[in-house]
Amino acid sequence: MELMDSIGPLPDINMKLWYLDDGSFVGPRTAVATLLSVLEIKGPLFGLHLNTSKCEVFWPSGDQQFLDFPPEVQRITEVAGGAELLGAPLCGSDAFFAMSVAKRIDKISDCQNRLSDLDDPQVELHLLRSCLGLCKLNHIIRTVPTNKITKELLRFDVNLRHCLESLSRSSISNEVWSQATRPIRLGGLGLREASRSAPAAFLGSCNSSRDLTSRLLLSCSLPFHQSNETSHVEREDQVSEITIPGELDCRSILSTLLPDNQDLQIRKMTQKEIQRLLDVSLSLHIQDSTPSIRDKARLNAISTPHSGSWLRALPNTNLGLVMSREEFLVALRLRLGIAVFPSSPLLVRCPCGQVIDKFGDHVLGCGSGPLRLKRHNALCDILYRYLLVDNAGSRREQCFSSESNDRPGDVFHPDFLQGKAAFFDISVRNSFTNHFINSCSTKAGAAAEAGEVQKDLRYDSDVTSTGASFYPMIVETYGTWSTYSLEIIKVIARKTSVLNKLPVSRIVCNIHEQLAVRLWQYNARMVLDRLHLVCHGE
The missing domain is CATH 3.30.920 (Metal Transport, Frataxin; Chain A)
Incomplete structure (x- = not known):
């Protein structure tokens, strides 16, 4: 980054990380405060205008008044219960983690509940899946152990299901909801449950950061339980096997969601790979537990390549990809196995003379x-x-x-x-x-x-x-x-x-x-x- 290159070496700063225009620095108070002043002066020359009122300073011990820093910089103290980084809780009590995630979910739920104002189920489902679904929580469930926010994630899933009921104008049974949470390629709607996906996200994050975490631990003087005679090679091997806090709990949760022996290699998998295992497991469970021959045929049909392409198509009038409100609702109900004709004790016949079934097969x-x-x-x-x-x-x-x-x-x-x-x-x-x-x-x-x-x-x-x-x-x-x-x-x-x-x-x-x-x-x-x-x- 040109700005940091212009500042030169920072021997007293132990860690500096950038994600786009968000920076994080760790070091002695005076060194970090000095760096903040330099960024305020040199930043505008490179198009970076520092907003000190959105900056946060935190350290878990010592004087937490941070007198070296401008007064508008937010002080994260023990009284607040913890600290956040890039919108995700970084450390603190279990209550702080729950409160932080709950606030985030409240904002997402408020946006989700406004979707019905569009009165366009095709657009609503696109936004729900691609903008207001699990993607809004992914950075949180990758950094927060699942067991700390279980109730909050379940609340997110309940509201997601409510949104599907609202846009489909139908009551969603447990069986239909299980199908809807499958990816489109496996016959679902791609509305992933946070409670089910969170363990995969957290473990994937642990796996991808394990090598970096190991190198950081090797470079520091954190105590180990080995004797003083422990060699560097032995120490490196032991560090490479570190277990990140919350990891074992997530692995335990996944073991209940996956068939026997499928969780053995999870320690080496990415979030995407673990999620695929979960998706296939759920798909097979739904297929095996479906007693109806018709539903088996339906699930087979909608799980084939490109059969769900109409759900991925962005509404575009010029390309003929727009469906009317009524058309999309009927198509959605047919895919989910929801009756499209009212049940009646009397046989309703088609103009051709055949009886019309409630699913519209004829x-x-x-x-x-x-x-x-x-x-x-x-x-x-x-x-x-x-x-x-x-x-x-x-x-x-x-x-x-x-x-x-x-x-x-x-x-x-x-x-x-x-x-x-x-x-x-x-x-x-x-x-x-x-x-x-x-x-x-x-x-x-x-x-x-x-x-x-x-x-x-x-x-x-x-x-x-x-x-x-x-x-x-x-x-x-x-x-x-x-x-x-x-x-x-x-x-x-x-x-x-x-x-x-x-x-x-x-x-x-x-x-x-x-x-x-x-x-x-x-x-x-x-x-x-x-x-x-x-x-x-x-």
Whole structure:
């Protein structure tokens, strides 16, 4: 840092740390007070204007009036119960830790409770997950032992659950809440519980700082329980095995959340690695404890790659990523397994004559009315636009040949791979029909894979005989794409990236977000259309 370089060596300062414009210094009082004065003088030359009223000085013993420092500098004394650094309690009594974290949670909860004023559940969920969720506490749960703030973390989780109930306009059962706290890639909403994630965060912090802590202890004169004859090598080995206060309690908590033997290597893992173990453990527990075949099929479907892309898509009108309030609420309830049709002792029938179930399974595959075709066409339009970027000769509904009116694909590309023309045929399959629900409960994507085979049998040989390629692209109603379809989307992304210079991974995400939003948007519209009939008795 140029400012510190200009000041020169500071032999009396034992430690100096900077995080952006926040600095922390440890040393004799006179040395730290002198450094503060120098920063006030030289700081403005480098754009750093010191706000002494926000500076804090602390030492756990001795005269705590700190007469060497300007009067506006805050004195952290034993009377206050402890000290904070960068917004997190650093040391003090258990009551001080609890009080400090409680204040932080009160501020977060106040912001969370204001989300409902937006009256836009799509935006509310984005903000709740990305701005007002666990991320607001992460720096605290990485520095404070979990056992000191258990009650405060549970209070945070309760309010987080209340916010989900508010934005979903639904009562959230324990089972639904457990699903919602899973990451999106595992079928949840990404609303992590602080009480469950805190041990992973604290242990990850301990593991990442253990080497630094060991070096600091080796360089100081802190007493050890070894004899005076203990060698430096023996001392270094023992320091490398130090246990940070609160670490054992967190490891004990994690042992109750993880299957046997999975906690053995936690001492070497990062927070992310430990959290992944917790996520997978919770996901397997939910899947194994679900007795319903339908729920098993649903959980399988929403845990597949990119099936939750509509939840990650930032609302953007120009990209077609905005869902109406009603559409998003229906889509959210479908994902969480919450009934979308009112329970009634009387059988409610669809215009096609079939009974409408409370989860809308029949509705999502019903061909009565125009919405199923519109859903299909909306997905085709997205694919067509990306293929058009690669080749202006791409067309919709291209005939098989000049001598035939058969259309084997929804989109035609004249030169897709290896100089061959390509026909792309998109289809949406309902994984909750009687024909597929059992297979989908044991294998995710079973309906999509079966649809792919069916399309190949119907068109592939005829298309390939003309020198073209046939690509069936099958997606299930809850967003599961066949494995082959996922690979084709990657190829389309690679070809598009050559022209627009964006990373392939970003284009893959863009395609899936647009496809997923359109799919769930029309799923919701199909439900809302039938719900109108049910509510009005038509």
